[in-house]
Amino acid sequence: MPHLDVDGARLTYDDEGPRDGDATPLVFVHGWTANRHRWDHQTAHFSRTRRVVRLDLRGHGDSTGSGLPTIDDVAADVLALLDHLDIRRCVLIGHSMGGMTAQALTLAHPDRVERLVLVDSISRMAYNRGRALLMALSTRVPFKLFVAANIRRAFAPGYPREEIRAHIRASAATPREVVMTLYDAMRVFDVLDRVGEIRVPTLLVHGLHDIQLPVGQMLRMAAAWPDATVRVIDAGHELPVERPEQLTAALESFLDSGTPARVPQRRA
Numbered sequence: 206m207p208h209l210d211v212d213g214a215r216l217t218y219d220d221e222g223p224r225d226g227d228a229t230p231l232v233f234v235h236g237w238t239a240n241r242h243r244w245d246h247q248t249a250h251f252s253r254t255r256r257v258v259r260l261d262l263r264g265h266g267d268s269t270g271s272g273l274p275t276i277d278d279v280a281a282d283v284l285a286l287l288d289h290l291d292i293r294r295c296v297l298i299g300h301s302m303g304g305m306t307a308q309a310l311t312l313a314h315p316d317r318v319e320r321l322v323l324v325d326s327i328s329r330m331a332y333n334r335g336r337a338l339l340m341a342l343s344t345r346v347p348f349k350l351f352v353a354a355n356i357r358r359a360f361a362p363g364y365p366r367e368e369i370r371a372h373i374r375a376s377a378a379t380p381r382e383v384v385m386t387l388y389d390a391m392r393v394f395d396v397l398d399r400v401g402e403i404r405v406p407t408l409l410v411h412g413l414h415d416i417q418l419p420v421g422q423m424l425r426m427a428a429a430w431p432d433a434t435v436r437v438i439d440a441g442h443e444l445p446v447e448r449p450e451q452l453t454a455a456l457e458s459f460l461d462s463g464t465p466a467r468v469p470q471r472r473a
Contacts, residue, residue, distance in 0.1 A: 206218075206219075206267060207219070207220060208268075209285065209286055209289050211263075211270075211282055211285045211286075212270075213270060213271075214263045214264070214268065214269055214270025214271075214282070215268060215269045215270070216260055216261065216262075216263065216268045216270075216282060216285075216286060217241075217260065217261045217266065217267035217268045218241070218258060218259065218260035218261070218286060219241060219248070219257075219258065219259050219260075220256070220257075220258050220290060221248060221252040221256070221257050221258075222251065222252035222253070222254070222255050222256045222257045223254070223255065223256065224256055226254070226255055226256075228254065228255035228256070229255075229294055229295060229296050229319045229320075230255065230256040230257070230258060230292050230295045230296070231247075231251055231255060231256070231257045231258070231295065231296045231298060232258045232259070232283070232287065232292070232295040232296065232297050232298065233247065233248070233257070233258070233259040233298045233299075233300075233303075234259075234260070234262070234283060234297070234298065234299040234300070234303030234304075234306050234307055235259070235261075235262065235265070235266075235300055235303050236299075236300045236301030236302045236303045236304075236325075236326075237301060237302040237384070237387055237388070237391065238265070238352065238355075238356070238375075238376035238379045238384055239265065239266075239300070239301075239303075239375075239376070240261045240265050240266030240267070240375070241259040241260055241261050241266055242266070243300060243443075243445045243446060244259050244298075244445060245449075246445070246446075246449035246450070246452075246453055247298075247445065247449070247452065247453050247456065250453050250457075251453075251456075258286070258290060258292070258295075260282075260283070260286055262279060262282065262303075262306075263279070263282055263383070264379060264380055264382075264383030265379055265383070270383075271380075271382055271383060271386070272380075272382050272383040272384070272385070272386025272387050272390075273386065273387065273390065274386060274389075274390060275390050275393075276302070276305045276306055276309050276390050276391070276394045277309050277313070278390075279302075279306045279309070279387070279390070280306045280307075280309040280310040280313065283306060283310055284310055284313075284314060284317070287317060292317075293317065294316070294317055294318065294319045295317065295318060295319065296318075296319055296320040296321075296322070296460065297310065297311065297318045297320070297321050297322070298321075298322040298324065298456070299322070299323060299324065299326060300324040300325055300326065300444070300445055301324070301325050301326050301417070301418065301442065302326075302387065302391055303324075303326070304323035304324060304325070304326020304327075305326055305327075305328075305391065305394050307321060307322075307323060307326075308321075308323070308326075308328060308396055308400070308403070309396065311403055311405065312396060312399055312402060312403065315402075315403070315404070315405070318405055319405060319406075320405055320406045320407070320408075320459070320460070321403065321405050321406070321407045321408070322407070322408045322410065322456060322459065323407070323408070323409050323410070324410050324411075324444050324445065324452065325410075325411055325412055325415055325417070325418055325423075325442050325443070325444050326418065326423075327418050327422045327423055327425075327426050328394075328395070328396050328397040328399075328400050328426045328429070329394070329395045329396070329397035329422075329426070330391055330392055330393070330394055330395070331422055348377070348381045348384070349377045352373065352376050352377045352379075352384065353373045353377070355376075355417070356369065356372055356373045356376050357369060357373065358416055358417055358442075359372075359415075359417050359441055359442040359443050360372075360441045360442070360443055360447060361412065361414040361439075361440050361441030361447060362414070364441065364443075364447060368446075372443075372446075397425075397426060397429060398429075400426060400429050400430045401429060401430065401431075403430070404432075406432075406434075406459075406462075407430065407432070407433040407434065408433070408434045408435075408436065408455070408456070408459040409423055409426065409427055409430070409433050409434065409435045409436070410435075410436040410437075410438065410444065410452065410455050410456075411423045411435075411436070411437055411438070411444075412437075412438055412439075412440035412441045412442055412443075412444050412447065412448075413437050413438065413439050413440065414439070414440060414441045415440075415441055415442040416441070416442070417441075417442040418442060420437060423435075434459060434462075436455050438451050438452065438455070
């Protein structure tokens with residue numbers, strides 16, 4: 206597996222698909238406690254016709270390294286990979302925490318992003334009663350129980366239990382320090398007042414039954430982002446694995462729509 210060493214961490218990534226076409230590369234960023242295989246369906250589909258890159262974030266999946274204190278730090282790792290692969294512009298697609306990372310990278314380096322897709326993600330963390338209780342108990346309950354409670358809530362009712370258990374096992378394999386440090390980073394993430402600065406074509410796609418980051422929070426973000434396209438799909442928080450075909454179709458439609466915005470100029 207190819208990898209990149211960055212500040213003491215080894216980032217594992219996949220770089221697939223043809224390099225000789227005109228299509229802009231797709232770069233997929235997974236969420237908290239997940240890994241690059243969340244994007245298996247999308248990678249298999251799009252890599253037939255265009256370059257597709259996905260990585261395991263620091264401390265996740267096959268990557269090493271400790272937790273990072275801010276989402277901006279996570280975005281810096283993704284930027285390092287883009288530089289390493291000489292990808293000057295990309296379509297950046299992020300799920301959950303990966304969507305927060307994508308927003309941070311786009312705000313800091315607008316010239317590097319041609320289009321932006323946020324899947325089950327928001328610009329400012331807010332907590333309903335159940336999530337606030339989990340947050341309050343996060344340091345008082347056994348780590349595996351904390352992870353299991355969060356992952357179980359991520360899926361819509363009716364999703365196969367054995368598949369949920371497999372996702373719980375994979376998430377619990379993420380080091381505790383990584384999980385809790387990034388949990389704190391998400392808690393303080395807030396760029397809601399800045400999303401209007403993002404001028405690239407943007408798709409906000411969300412699960413109707415998402416109780417981790419409820420659809421109402423995404424719509425609040427959309428109200429501050431008047432040019433964004435909004436799609437709501439009958440699923441929970443884990444759209445890439447709950448409704449992979451529908452998500453892939455939404456991405457395909459978005460990528461085929463219109464022409465890219467002009468290249469934004471980075472602020473001095």
